[in-house]
Amino acid sequence: MNLPHHPPERARSHGRVASGDERRRVAIPRRSTKGPLDADVDDPLAESAPSIRPPIPQRERVLSPTRSEASPLSPHDGVKSPIVDMPPKDFSFMQDPQAYHVLPATNIPPPFLNAPNVPLVSAPLDVLLQGGHYRLAAIAAARRIVSATAPTDHETLFHLVHVRLACLCLIAEHALAAQESKVLGDLNSTFYRHPLTDAHIVPWELRLLVVRLAALGYGEWRKGIMGYYELARECRENLVKTGSDDGKPLWRTRLRDCGIRVANVLVEMGDLESAGRHLSTLSEAADSRELLIMETLVWLRVGDMQAARRCLASASVIDSDEVVDGTLYALLQLANSEYTNATLSFQALHRNHPENAMITQNLAVCLLYTGHISEALELLLELVEDAPPFHSLVFNLSTIFELCTEKNRDRKVALTEKLASRKTDGAVGWEIANADFKL
Template identity: 40%
Template structure:
């Protein structure tokens, strides 16, 4: 303890107060700019920070008890057609290869108590009693190709837990590729059938994906596919009710993606370079979306202005976010470009901007020209055209337009919701029309976009 310091006057002493050394706040360089990637970033190994308080102590103890003998338990793991498997992340040039890696035990992800039962009570009778219901021995890949997402989620659970009576064999606890492929199928299908809350609870079993437990000991590459890691960020934030966690986790993925992009550029690997550029752009939009959800509109606007990239799909995503922020001009600017695809996207965003300004008559004409002149038969164009008909008072015209989309084989949630809304506005006996609509959709051919619907889709 410091000794009292005397001032020289009798009877007066002054004690030096203890001063704690503080670490100055480090400057944060925006890691989302694709074109500003130092090659030196690739030489830095990925850090593995643990988010404090992610799991309750009893859960950490349970997870630790499931780890293989000899593994350090101070860090516990943390949250249409066949789903693609992403390539493994490559380490930077500075990574050193170690000796032969020992097989990791992922049996803690194979426990039946992790996964929830899915009941058909929220499915309309037309789907529950349909002859299109799959057979018990249908493969998961076939279920995904036919849009049977609820059954695919059930089949993935049966394969993970070994409860499928031999139809779906349980993977070996060390076969991380198969385990994570099944787990991604399970969680992605749950989100597609509007069971995100269940997916968020089940994702907690993975623990901290930034833990060194999920790194290959020989190559130091991450054993979890990229798509699952991105999905896990969202589910962890929902499961723990903390959206700030998602922002921090996305930035961890951004830093890693920048290193992989730098390495691809250094090796002149154009295919990998485009892949990581696309992933960086996707992460940038996701961060902005989370900021909007958090209510940080100023931060979201500043973040969107810092993003770089071309038009197309990413331009459309940024444009929609600008519309959520109420900046119509910024939404138009982010899709300006050249090329046929960019022109279609630009005209679509322009029509959406008119709708955001309440100019539904002008928007209706733009959607109609986009469908007739450009030959765009996308369902989104038809649905928005029908919605504009509703707002300008042409309910019968909009009703016919949306029913025509259903007759052509379209059946998205947005289409069904808007059509049933028109039923409610046109007649007091709308329930009969909704039931008939559910029967019509149940008789459609199964597609990878999803076949089975819920009562909420038809507002039943």
């Protein structure tokens, strides 16, 4: 997919124009170019991706439990600060109370709402995030946006908006997050550019999240894909502009990430075959095991077992991981309705990695498919005791309750009370919705 060299909204004109009107810039001759995600000689995707992603500055680590609210706010860009000597701007439009909604509580079981160990919403924001109390963190962030931040302190406002939107996504309130993200308006506007350096002043991770919300919250999948392509174009431009090699790894990583996110949107819109073909072009360019594993999962969902096996074999040649590769091979057997073989494979993995919650849950599912319901129930009950509860674990356990007893609602309610009374460790979100308990 190729993009035009210039954004389509810019009108061609000549002569002197007002500097603030982006739509009336002088047109320059169109140069032949490939799309921002296409591979070419200088394409960063053609190089092997680094095994460790460059560290994200603290301002971008929205959910980091280690960042103190009292600590200095660092610039959002990892290369250099684009907001040095930034003239004051009025961002009071982000502080409109009507832009932030009251969060519904009807989808949360009463034991979670009335739990004695729930912190106050006035607790420090980092404490709420560290404990996995994302609903309370979203409420606290909105309150501080509206009343506790100066309208010219754009760094703090962007950080709080990012926390708000990310927490809404973590509690599955994507529609509300999509509506609230509109308070930012058009992030491609010159208003969000530094008047001297032309650097974007909005944190990169927040821009990525806004593009995702445009696709996920309203089902505007094409708009989401084009949004990622626009960000990828910016990555390529910055790779050309960056004179030293210090900043290039960051923009290469961001470019590669945009390509992966395009595939993610294709998966979410149900176009799995296009997602697989798209990932195959990225993996050929980057020769990345991570991308090959993603492609394997996509082909599994499509049902093309031959393509899934081919991708997994290629990933194993680059590097091997007993847990990941073993799990995917077992899932291939499960997808082929080889339930007994899949059960044996997961049992072998479980013996070697008894602490791995993913392997334990998949083993329980295989035991359920082979008719060993009591063994599956015992495994999941042990997993609830020993590991932080996650959504699919709670859902599968509730399903087995329904298969085992007519009084399954009592068992589900008891499970909600048990999980609401636990001490959170921040590994997963603390609240669990009614839908996960099948209530």
